[in-house]
Amino acid sequence: MAxxxxxxxxxxxxxxxxxxxxxxxxxxxxxxxxxxxxVSPENLRTALGLGAGQLxxxxxxxxxxxxxxxxxxxxGETLRWALTHHQKAVxxxxxxIKTGPLEQLRAxxxxxxxxxxxxxxxxxxxxxxxxxxxxxxxxxxxxxxxxHQDSTAVAVDLVLELVSVVGATPVRLxxxxxxxxxxxxxxxxxxxxxxVAGRLAEAPPGHLALSGQGVRDVTRVAAGDPxxxxxxxxxxxxxxxxxxxxxxDQLDALIAAVSKGRRKELTEILAQGVAGTLAIPGKHGGPVxxxxxVFVSVPDRAGELARLFADxxxxxxxxxxxxxxxxxxRPTGLVELVVAADSGExxxxxxxxxxxxxxx
Amino acid sequence: MAxxxxxxxxxxxxxxxxxxxxxxxxxxxxxxxxxxxxVSPENLRTALGLGAGQLxxxxxxxxxxxxxxxxxxxxGETLRWALTHHQKAVxxxxxxIKTGPLEQLRAxxxxxxxxxxxxxxxxxxxxxxxxxxxxxxxxxxxxxxxxHQDSTAVAVDLVLELVSVVGATPVRLxxxxxxxxxxxxxxxxxxxxxxVAGRLAEAPPGHLALSGQGVRDVTRVAAGDPxxxxxxxxxxxxxxxxxxxxxxDQLDALIAAVSKGRRKELTEILAQGVAGTLAIPGKHGGPVxxxxxVFVSVPDRAGELARLFADxxxxxxxxxxxxxxxxxxRPTGLVELVVAADSGExxxxxxxxxxxxxxx
Numbered sequence: 001m002a003x004x005x006x007x008x009x010x011x012x013x014x015x016x017x018x019x020x021x022x023x024x025x026x027x028x029x030x031x032x033x034x035x036x037x038x039v040s041p042e043n044l045r046t047a048l049g050l051g052a053g054q055l056x057x058x059x060x061x062x063x064x065x066x067x068x069x070x071x072x073x074x075x076g077e078t079l080r081w082a083l084t085h086h087q088k089a090v091x092x093x094x095x096x097i098k099t100g101p102l103e104q105l106r107a108x109x110x111x112x113x114x115x116x117x118x119x120x121x122x123x124x125x126x127x128x129x130x131x132x133x134x135x136x137x138x139x140x141x142x143x144x145x146x147x148h149q150d151s152t153a154v155a156v157d158l159v160l161e162l163v164s165v166v167g168a169t170p171v172r173l174x175x176x177x178x179x180x181x182x183x184x185x186x187x188x189x190x191x192x193x194x195x196v197a198g199r200l201a202e203a204p205p206g207h208l209a210l211s212g213q214g215v216r217d218v219t220r221v222a223a224g225d226p227x228x229x230x231x232x233x234x235x236x237x238x239x240x241x242x243x244x245x246x247x248x249d250q251l252d253a254l255i256a257a258v259s260k261g262r263r264k265e266l267t268e269i270l271a272q273g274v275a276g277t278l279a280i281p282g283k284h285g286g287p288v289x290x291x292x293x294v295f296v297s298v299p300d301r302a303g304e305l306a307r308l309f310a311d312x313x314x315x316x317x318x319x320x321x322x323x324x325x326x327x328x329x330r331p332t333g334l335v336e337l338v339v340a341a342d343s344g345e346x347x348x349x350x351x352x353x354x355x356x357x358x359x360x
Numbered sequence: 361m362a363x364x365x366x367x368x369x370x371x372x373x374x375x376x377x378x379x380x381x382x383x384x385x386x387x388x389x390x391x392x393x394x395x396x397x398x399v400s401p402e403n404l405r406t407a408l409g410l411g412a413g414q415l416x417x418x419x420x421x422x423x424x425x426x427x428x429x430x431x432x433x434x435x436g437e438t439l440r441w442a443l444t445h446h447q448k449a450v451x452x453x454x455x456x457i458k459t460g461p462l463e464q465l466r467a468x469x470x471x472x473x474x475x476x477x478x479x480x481x482x483x484x485x486x487x488x489x490x491x492x493x494x495x496x497x498x499x500x501x502x503x504x505x506x507x508h509q510d511s512t513a514v515a516v517d518l519v520l521e522l523v524s525v526v527g528a529t530p531v532r533l534x535x536x537x538x539x540x541x542x543x544x545x546x547x548x549x550x551x552x553x554x555x556v557a558g559r560l561a562e563a564p565p566g567h568l569a570l571s572g573q574g575v576r577d578v579t580r581v582a583a584g585d586p587x588x589x590x591x592x593x594x595x596x597x598x599x600x601x602x603x604x605x606x607x608x609d610q611l612d613a614l615i616a617a618v619s620k621g622r623r624k625e626l627t628e629i630l631a632q633g634v635a636g637t638l639a640i641p642g643k644h645g646g647p648v649x650x651x652x653x654v655f656v657s658v659p660d661r662a663g664e665l666a667r668l669f670a671d672x673x674x675x676x677x678x679x680x681x682x683x684x685x686x687x688x689x690r691p692t693g694l695v696e697l698v699v700a701a702d703s704g705e706x707x708x709x710x711x712x713x714x715x716x717x718x719x720x
Contacts (some may be wrong), residue, residue: 040579080593122572124556131513133705136657136717140694142570178366182568184559190577193554194633195610199603205540209531211640212482214581218549221574225628230623237705241619243559244611250555251608259601263590270586276561277583280571305682306666306673313666320667322682334500357496 007161012056012063012064014039014078014090016047019121020069021133024052026166033307035063047132062086065158066268068093070232072259076104077158083112088154092119097235098146098175117144117159120182121168129223136167143168144182183239190221190229191240192247197222213323249262249281251354292344294337297357308335308356315350317343368393369522372416372423372449374438376407377402379454379481380429381493384412386526389495395423406490422446425518428453432591436464438562443472450515451587452479454520457595458506477519478506478535481528482540488585496527503528506535531616543599550581550589551600557582573683652704655716658684668695668716675710677703684707705720 013020016038024034024047034053038044048054056063064087066082068075075095082091083105091112092187095101098118105113121143143163147156163170173181190230198209233240250269257265298304305324312319321338339347351358369392373380376398378482384394384407394413398404408414416423426442426449428435435455442451443465451472455461458478465473481503503523507516523530540608557579560568560669593600617625658664681698700708711718 019529040713042686097543122570134655134718136655139657142572144570170467171663172564173570178565178570181565181570184563184567185571185575188559189556189575191614192556192579194517194630194636195607195614196552197633197636198610199606199636200639201632203544203639204540206531206533207544208639210482210504210533210538210541210543212502215545215549216640217577217580218553219633219637219640221579222630222633224634226627226634227708229630230627233618233620233626234623237618241615244615244618246559247555248608248611248615250558251604251611254551254555255601255604255608258593258597258604261594261597263594263664266593267590269584270554270556270582270584270589273557273563273579273582274584274586276554276559277579279560279563280567280576280579281568290547295494295496297499303673305679306669309666309669315665319665319684321684324679324681336602358494 002257003183003234006156007032007165008064010035010056010061010063010195011053011162012037012066012082012308013069014038014066014082015069015071016043016052016130017069018128018130018137019123019133020067020128021047021052022135023067023069023094023121023166025050025133025135026138030165037055043130047133050130050133052130052133060114063089065089065162066091067162071185071228072096072235076101079105079116080108082109083116084154087112087207089115092115092159094119095235096120096186096232098144098178100235102148102175113148114150114152115147115155117151117155117323118144118148118178119159119163120146120178121163123168128228139167141168142171144171144173144178146173146178157205178249179236180239183211183236183243185298187233187236187240188247189225193219193245195223205249233299294339294348294358296335296337296351298335299332305335306320308351309356311351311356312337312347315347317347318351363474367392367518367525369396370395370416370421371413371522372397372426372442372446373413373443374398374426375429375431376403376412376490377617378490378492378497379483380411380427380486381407381410381490382483382495382497382583383427383429383454384500384528385493387411388413389656390525398512398683403490407444410452410490410493412490412493416521423449425449425522426451427522431588432595440468440470440506441466441475443476445522447472449475450518451476453483453625454479455595456480456546456592458504459555460595462535473508474512475476476508477511477515478504478508478538479519479523480504480506481523481536482614483528487628488588497521499527501528502531504538505530505532507532508535515677539596540599543596547596547600548595549601550584550591551604552581553582575618588610593688652699652710654699654704654708654718656695656697656711658695665695667709670698671711671716672707675707677707677710 011027012035013024014037016036028035036053036055037046067079070078072095075093079101083157096135120139121141123137123141145159254269299310317339323336348358371387372395373384376396387394392637395416396413428438430438432455435453439461442705481498482503483497483501505519520530614629658668676697679697685695709720
């Protein structure tokens with residue numbers, strides 16, 4: 001985390017859930033005064049107990065910055081309250097949707113709208129509540145910062161500084177661009193994963209015994225909280241419906257190609273999918289690196305993974321990613337070590353020389 | 361791997377790609393004679409060089425078992441050749457589709473059909489070729505065995521034994537059930553992942569900077585070889601089209617729910633997805649275990665993962681799964697350790713006492 005420059009607080013955080021409490025912890029670690037509010041006395045008590053901030057004193061200096069961290073459905077009205085009751089504060093939020101709340105604020109005709117700059121950290125969507133909070137939650141995560149056309153430079157700079165001091169990587173987009181981007185990178189994948197998973201719920205007995213790692217990966221995000229995702233998707237309805245319409249057109253083309261045996265069209269749809277997987281930025285934010293996978297059979301008991309990583313570490317090769325695929329019905333796991341393409345052979349030889357059963 | 365009982369060979373493997381060569385290596389490790397054939401002299405030379413078997417001698421005993429391991433489009437005619445030219449052998453294959461080749465064989469009116477029993481190991485779909493082969497490839501993987509109504513008990517038992525001796529877990533299904541099962545657990549997830557990934561290929565510049573782990577997981581399988589998947593999907597067209605039709609109905613309902621703000625219907629579709637993720641069998645083949653995730657910030661350099669797993673191992677907790685989420689633009693990674701639900705607190709405390717930055 002960087003040293004704060006213009007950001008000195010107090011920061012008022014409205015909503016002491018996972019994101020609000022984590023932000024409070026990160027700011028407190030930097031010595032910045034934080035005041036907390038929440039409609040839930042239990043959440044508030046927990047967040048205060050964790051040291052994420054304190055209650056605003058009766059007589060107090062005005063907050064420099066207000067961060068709204070409430071559920072999607074009530075962000076607009078909470079932002080209105082913040083801008084109205086604190087006439088000097090810069091105001092931001094951490095909601096998944098950016099155009100809806102902004103339109104609400106515009107409809108209210110608020111004079112203070114120039115002090116508002118939206119934000120959206122890409123962190124923590126699968127767990128919730130202050131007990132899951134951590135000062136490290138935002139460390140290295142993308143955090144969208146979405147000024148509108150009337151946002152002041154002072155407000156934009158302060159929100160960018162907030163993002164930087166808690167260790168996140170700012171990604172500057174307009175509110176409209178942001179909503180279209182997350183419709184594509186988050187909401188559409190979630191909804192189609194839900195449709196695939198929904199078909200599994202209806203599977204005849206025994207059929208799911210053939211489930212492999214692929215279907216587990218495709219459907220993992222579909223385990224997310226339906227009520228939260230309902231609010232997110234509803235809040236971004238225009239962008240989501242637009243993309244769902246594109247998918248429906250592609251699905252019709254796919255059904256026609258498969259049912260009529262038009263192999264060339266089917267191959268083209270599949271090839272466009274391959275191109276899409278290559279378009280995702282590399283995990284380090286740079287271009288996608290060529291990687292190799294080394295598979296190792298590992299007994300499924302404590303200590304064996306440590307031994308494997310110690311041996312892999314001794315080879316001097318940096319592990320880019322790991323997967324563990326436990327075998328149904330037997331006590332061994334298959335571990336996939338992903339490394340730079342030119343390191344695969346070396347790692348394989350090094351592990352085999354230490355007695356590991358490996359393959360590529 | 362178990363000791364062979366009735367399986368003594370020779371085993372003739374037709375097709376020296378990833379699956380055929382791996383099977384040859386596994387059988388040779390057990391001392392069973394293996395003969396290899398391939399239309400590609402290069403594949404054949406590689407597989408022979410790896411020790412996966414030998415060329416059939418000019419004067420030789422007849423093969424006890426023939427395993428057809430050729431691309432989907434030519435399985436039917438290769439099975440016909442095997443049953444016709446080797447009148448005593450039991451014949452199986454390792455193809456992704458089971459009803460199509462069987463129908464082809466029935467249409468030929470072969471007397472030897474009773475000696476055929478289909479098979480399908482759930483292994484090795486993302487890589488290909490004999491160089492990627494390993495005797496351990498099938499270790500602990502599900503392997504569908506799909507007798508038809510006229511298959512002899514002797515043939516079924518021999519194929520079940522083949523599956524067992526190479527370390528795989530047999531899953532017995534009818535050919536029709538198999539094809540409907542993989543349409544649901546493999547082909548549908550692959551196709552919808554391709555549609556999601558296809559939308560990424562068309563993303564405006566900058567939008568994919570907001571990509572998180574979710575979209576990476578959903579789209580990973582879409583990187584598979586379009587030509588191979590075209591053959592697989594085409595070969596299973598009826599079952600795939602049936603499920604795609606169900607998805608289209610659900611997609612229409614989803615679009616209506618989102619565009620008209622019908623929140624209850626949207627929540628129901630999402631909740632059905634949650635139910636589907638819970639229906640996938642646990643990684644150990646038993647019921648799904650409740651798990652907890654512990655997140656740890658790890659410097660992205662060789663040796664740090666080894667130190668983490670050594671410390672985790674010292675805590676006595678068994679690691680069920682691992683994910684590494686490299687942070688865009690910075691040299692730390694976030695490692696997710698998945699453990700049994702009742703071990704999470706202990707692991708967290710243990711790692712924190714050793715100086716790791718963690719959160720749940």
